[in-house]
Amino acid sequence: MSAAYNRKSRECSRASAKDRTRRKKASELTGPLLTTGTVTEGTTNNSDSGKAEPISYGPVDSETVALSYYHGLISREDVQELLKKPGDFLFRLTEPYPGQPRNVILSVNVGQPTDKDGELMHYVISKTENGLYILNDGYYSTFPEIVRSLLRMKTTRIGKKDVQFLHVVKRKRWELRHRDVDTEKKIGEGAFGEVYLGKFTNQDGERVPVAIKLFKLEALTKEQIKSINREARIMRNLHHSNIIKLYGVAAEIEPIMLVIELADKGALNTYLEKHPETPAEKRLQMCAQAAFGVEYLHSKHLIHCDLAARNCLYGEGKVKISDFGMTADAPEQKVPKGTKAPIRWLAPDTVVHCVYTQKTDVYSFGVLAWEIIVGGEPYAGFLNPEVLVKIREGVHLEFPESVPSKVTQLIKTGCWAMAPQARYTMKDVSSGFEDLTNIARPEPIATPHHKSSSRTSRKAAKKASYIQRETFPGRMSLINESAKKKRKGFSKD
Template identity: 45%
Template sequence: MSSGSSLQRGPIEKESYYHGFLPREDVKTVLKSNGEFLIRISEPRKGEPRSFILSVMHNIPPSVDEEAWVKHFVIKFQDNKFYIEKNAFPTIQEMVDYHLRTKDSVRDDVCLLKSLPRQTWELDHENIEIVRKLGEGAFGEVMMGKLKFRKGGKTVNVAIKQAKLSNLTKDQIKEFMGEARVMRQFNHPHVVRFYGVAATTEPLYMVMELASNGALDSYLKKNPDLSLDKKNEMILQAAWGLEYLHGKPVIHRDIAARNCLYGDNRVKISDFGLTRHGVSYQADPNKKAPIRWLATEVIRQRVFSLKTDVWAYAVMSWEIYNNGVEPYPGMMVAEVAQRVISGYRMDLPVDLHPEIKNLIGKCWAENEHERPSMADVASELQRITLIQRPDFASLEAQMKKELMMMNNSHKSHNRKSKPSKARMPKGM
């Protein structure tokens, strides 16, 4: 970003319509009506300074091409003034106020009608307090901290993934924000709770619930004397969480005990960096993959599906019954791939309920069509264990309501006068 524009960064951060490092992929999901707009910072490009961007919804005349619905304008800075095309202003705020007040178009016939305030999941850095380091994540340090809600002043303990943009590539930043985009659609007791992203300044924070016992694999290693009944409950809880995700539908693609958390006597599915929307996904065969949890079709062709998650769930169930030990103990990765393709499956505990043993056996069947759905797995485990299924619909509704109540978004900035009818965009 140019030195002049950085002088304005302090005040602009305080504007409700300033969304910081919100990427283009998120912009098109939040701007809903023509004339709705926000200000953000450009994505990093090597050797280029960052700029402020004005993003405006302008689907006039209506187009079927969603990519064309939002127009993005670089806000230029010269002679200590900000401008897009026609008029220059001492501050970005004055530029926005002028276009709202006068109805003057930004370019061609693109007009500003209503600012988009930061959403409930767009958090303020000032409401987040870092307490101590928990560990290292894919993007940087993972910290324990406290989040103060905008409304009511309530404070909760949270886990915070940090990302310093200077240390990340453009693809990594997209992956970080992509994980947040995936997580914000989830509300379930057995999926880690997502509070939001703080992206108005660096470092970026992804804020989630803090599970009291940490990662599931670590918890299992520290508590080797858990009863078989407790472990049966754990695999059922994981099944409920995965059933919920598959209902979206999304493929997690990295189900393992290390990617689940344990807190308040609940298994919670976490780590959505590899998650993809839909029911199948062709992955890049050259990218690394966690072989010990992969179904045969993924080892051979890197084709992921809901049924490959079911396989990984079976491997994770083995981990739970074996106190967090790494699957296929004593084998190198290459040997695991070869043995699994040849039909080898790990032994389950001799004292495990035969019906549960049989169910896990079906989950890692060679033919994906012979594997049950996660809904079927959950239903069978409920029947075998006699554990009652909670009323998830009401629990999810309650979680959503809490977030909305506690974290009300900023008020929008509207133009008072009635908007004029927008015309056909020229040259765009």
């Protein structure tokens, strides 16, 4: 045991000597020592040694961008999601701050609560004029050198804290490479950036037509950047044929790209305006598809908060729910009075109490269904203050006499009840349109992290559906009767 101990000591001594030699040579090349300390992003902070601040923070080179553990411009919230265990670490860039240079950040889970960021600590890696990276008193020519050193030492003292570095976290499937995304044609502008048609090379080497949202972070406020990142986090966990798909986010460098499934017919409201001849039967099918998408969202405990035809896309014969900028991941979402909102789609409880719930989504879905079936703007010819009065008083939108009573009853009774508790769930609404159209609910799309329902779970769902129909005969009777005959168009019952 003594011999083994002495041999290990000699190996450590040789490693230390090599480190001292490397540091000495680096010091001779670069002059004054440049240091790294714990910082608030966008600022620099001297360590206790009182040595000079970094001379420059050079741009990240292409070799660094190609590293599997370099995550680029991902948000702090994404970092928290990626660094789950003590000792997990990764490299990224700081979020933009006006007048501040971009810095390379080493983020690590330290396994105990910190002042600002849960269990995470963030360290700036500075760079000399000669292109060497500095962490503590060590100089490194590449990031792989830093990683090897951290993993070899396992515990490294940074400032006054001993920090463990046990596992370097690699990019996830949704973190795309810019080289795999090609923009072809600008097709519009969104709230925070530009939208392009393009192609995306997926992991199977297939070239997929996509829509690409481009964002230049320096042109955005911090809140806008948070909103974009939050929407992307929500979308990447949604896998349903009636929800627009997010392939991923390319955030290695600017501009940040959100790569999204292409719905070739565009926004649903625009499609309906251009195709007023759309048959009644097809319009009901569109309602069913939208209902399936919202039901899936609710099964994920989400509230969309902005359901409208303008926020749906249409492609390959399917309606797809999109635009998740207002989506809430909570049982309810309260907003301050005076917050701008799409008044013509709001539920009475949102108007009165400034709150969004899944039941307010049900009400808004009813307005969306009206847009699909009837067409045009809700409450056309009325000013917003007049619309607010109508919503508070329970004055509903009207349907033409040609619309079957089973359809109007499903929407007026199921979606537009004044009391939230009296409204149907989206599962009830979906069942109604499923039976009215004879379209079966699609199952969630299988992903590498999501398997489709087993035979056992499908049996359980079928049993639950039977129990629901027995428990709520009043609701289900209007649904079941409508399935007895398949209509080619609207006719008054």
